[in-house]
Amino acid sequence: MSNKAVITAVTNQKGGTGKTTTCENLGVGLAMAGKKVLLVDTDPQASLTVALGHNRPDDLPVTLSDLMAKVIQDQPIAPGEGILHHPEGVDLVPANIALAGTEVSLVTAMSRETILKQYLDRYTLLTILS
Ligand SMILES: Nc1ncnc2c1ncn2[C@@H]1O[C@H](COP(=O)(O)OP(=O)(O)O)[C@@H](O)[C@H]1O
Ligand SMILES: [Mg+2]
Known part of the structure; x- marks a missing residue:
């Protein structure tokens, strides 16, 4: 069986x-x-984040918008940074309303269409190395 990650x-x-x-x-x-x-919640309404038990997504310290901002600003991301673990066995990159602002910052970002993929590539690499 292939070990390749599927998105x-x-x-x-x-x-x-x-x-x-x-x-x-x-x-x-x-x-x-x-x-x-x-699971990566890419909806600023954060329904998936709430569905997985985080009733106050705006109180979470790190969400997808922070991680994408780090990619845009070429800042380091620590292994597991912002990832939440669920008892059902899935991990989650949560979202909150700040993701609506990410749409604006993407407008001037280099290769903006690849920012989410760049994050996922980094996550995969960090997971393999950790
Ligand atoms: N296969 C399904 N059959 C019946 N109801 C569903 C099904 N999938 C979702 N729903 C219901 O439809 C509503 C909208 O689903 P949701 O997953 O929140 O949609 P979206 O994320 O596209 O806005 C919810 O109340 C959900 O429980
Ligand atoms: Mg939804």
Whole structure:
């Protein structure tokens, strides 16, 4: 079996179409099947973060917007930084409303379409090395 990480994006412009529910259940299902799963909440409304038990996402010290800001500013990211662990066996990069501001900072960022991928590549590398 391949050890290569697979990225699955669940996306739809329309709200209420089951994106969050799909992410949560697919993630936990894959973890139950023995996969190592990192869920990345890319919604400033933070529904997935709340669904996984973090009722006050705006109080979290590190979320996806902080990690993406570090990539944009070429700052180091520590292994496991900002990652939350869930008893069902999935890990989570949480989101909060600050992610709405990330959209603005991406406008002037170099290679803005790759910032999230750059973060995920760094995460994967840090996980392998740690
Ligand atoms: N397969 C499904 N069958 C019935 N209801 C669903 C299904 N998937 C999601 N829902 C319900 O639909 C609503 C919207 O789902 P949600 O995952 O929050 O959508 P989105 O993230 O796209 O906004 C929620 O109340 C959820 O419980
Ligand atoms: Mg949602």
